[in-house]
Amino acid sequence: xxxxxxxxxxxxxxxxxxxxxxxxxxxxxxxxxxxxxxxxxxxxxxxxxxxxxxxxxxxxxxxxxxxxxxxxxxxxxxxxxxxxxxxxxxxxxxxxxxxxxxxxxxxxxxxxxxxxxxxxxxxxxxxxxxxxxxxxxxxxxxxxxxxxxxxxxxxxxxxxxxxxxxxxxxxxxxxxxxxxxxxxxxxx
Amino acid sequence: xxxxxxxxxxxxxxxxxxxxxxxxxxxxxxxxxxxxxxxxxxxxxxxxxxxxxxxxxxxxxxxxxxxxxxxxxxxxxxxxxxxxxxxxxxxxxxxxxxxxxxxxxxxxxxxxxxxxxxxxxxxxxxxxxxxxxxxxxxxxxxxxxxxxxxxxxxxxxxxxxxxxxxxxxxxxxxxxxxxxxxxxxxxx
DNA sequence: CGAAAATTTGACATGACTCAACTGGAGTGG
DNA sequence: CCACTCCAGTTGAGTCATGTCAAATTTTCG
Numbered sequence: 001x002x003x004x005x006x007x008x009x010x011x012x013x014x015x016x017x018x019x020x021x022x023x024x025x026x027x028x029x030x031x032x033x034x035x036x037x038x039x040x041x042x043x044x045x046x047x048x049x050x051x052x053x054x055x056x057x058x059x060x061x062x063x064x065x066x067x068x069x070x071x072x073x074x075x076x077x078x079x080x081x082x083x084x085x086x087x088x089x090x091x092x093x094x095x096x097x098x099x100x101x102x103x104x105x106x107x108x109x110x111x112x113x114x115x116x117x118x119x120x121x122x123x124x125x126x127x128x129x130x131x132x133x134x135x136x137x138x139x140x141x142x143x144x145x146x147x148x149x150x151x152x153x154x155x156x157x158x159x160x161x162x163x164x165x166x167x168x169x170x171x172x173x174x175x176x177x178x179x180x181x182x183x184x185x186x187x188x
Numbered sequence: 189x190x191x192x193x194x195x196x197x198x199x200x201x202x203x204x205x206x207x208x209x210x211x212x213x214x215x216x217x218x219x220x221x222x223x224x225x226x227x228x229x230x231x232x233x234x235x236x237x238x239x240x241x242x243x244x245x246x247x248x249x250x251x252x253x254x255x256x257x258x259x260x261x262x263x264x265x266x267x268x269x270x271x272x273x274x275x276x277x278x279x280x281x282x283x284x285x286x287x288x289x290x291x292x293x294x295x296x297x298x299x300x301x302x303x304x305x306x307x308x309x310x311x312x313x314x315x316x317x318x319x320x321x322x323x324x325x326x327x328x329x330x331x332x333x334x335x336x337x338x339x340x341x342x343x344x345x346x347x348x349x350x351x352x353x354x355x356x357x358x359x360x361x362x363x364x365x366x367x368x369x370x371x372x373x374x375x376x
Numbered sequence: 377c378g379a380a381a382a383t384t385t386g387a388c389a390t391g392a393c394t395c396a397a398c399t400g401g402a403g404t405g406g
Numbered sequence: 407c408c409a410c411t412c413c414a415g416t417t418g419a420g421t422c423a424t425g426t427c428a429a430a431t432t433t434t435c436g
Contacts, residue, residue, distance in 0.1 A: 148423080180426080355414070365392080383432070385430075
């Protein structure tokens with residue numbers, strides 16, 4: 001896992017052995033079984049989770065009781081409710097494991113301390129956050145200009161493997177389509 | 189302006205006089221007249237712009253030739269096309285002044301150098317980027333659960349002054365509504 | 377095997393868009 | 407300072423993509 005983390009970090013910054021050790025030792029290995037929750041609505045999201053292996057979804061529930069999936073999390077991604085994590089406020093999202101999932105997680109207080117000790121950590125998370133922002137912006141632009149059908153087609157093309165791993169109604173939710181309508185689209 | 193910048197920065201980190209000077213001196217004062225472009229589509233967005241005063245819009249143009257407004261920029265906000273800025277890629281957005289606007293802008297190369305010299309700068313922009321991300325996420329959630337009418341009502345309530353400063357068709361675009369439909373909504 | 381969950385199907389409803397025409401105000405130039 | 411143009415905003419008719427609801431069918435999995 002250290003190996004994996006190290007490789008990931010090296011995409012962004014150069015950590016020396018000492019820095020890597022310090023960071024790695026601040027992370028806790030935490031495994032979640034399928035359907036378990038990393039974060040629940042109404043509770044504070046105390047951790048950032050680095051996914052070593054597995055699959056998560058981040059979602060919330062609207063007035064009518066429908067789940068809205070905001071994001072899937074896979075290998076080599078960080079997941080967290082950043083607003084809750086940052087402000088110690090109650091999360092309005094759930095984060096749930098869709099498969100047995102192994103994470104390295106770090107507590108907010110721990111991370112805040114580490115920022116002092118490892119200077120490059122600021123840079124690492126600045127860059128990660130920037131990339132995250134870019135990803136969201138791109139997604140927004142796609143959604144703005146594509147029809148439901150186009151979104152689905154694009155998704156299938158971009159992530160063919162996801163179709164196997166995730167039930168269709170969740171993909172519908174992620175694509176902002178009702179499951180019935182997605183079904184109709186697929187039938188052509 | 190230095191005063192204003194200093195006050196803004198202090199919301200995030202403590203810069204000493206020297207650091208503030210160094211940062212401030214790397215910024216260039218640049219004014220734009222109403223309707224002038226800070227960034228044009230197809231060109232690289234070379235700067236981050238800190239708005240001292242005025243108003244900008246960030247938008248792109250879809251296949252049908254319609255403008256889609258992504259963001260308004262006001263006093264004390266940074267605007268840039270982060271993807272283009274980061275990767276030196278061509279911008280797919282325009283950024284335009286809607287009023288006479290004064291900015292402090294910094295070039296990418298300059299900023300990259302400064303990150304080495306002022307360590308806290310990494311932290312400053314990490315925090316700013318995080319907040320930006322949170323803002324986008326919140327917006328996305330609102331848009332997901334509200335009807336066009338509700339979005340408009342919420343916008344009017346949240347930013348009553350904007351209604352004066354920005355033509356209605358731009359607000360419609362920002363809210364992802366056609367101008368005709370917004371007009372009909374207003375008529376009740 | 378049987379119950380619960382996921383997917384499909386179909387009838388119907390509707391929010392929002394398109395297009396085209398009209399109105400009114402603001403600016404411009406002669 | 408009037409006449410003319412241009413642009414923003416409005417109105418209305420017709421349409422379409424997508425949603426809702428309810429029931430039937432299929433799949434999953436204990």
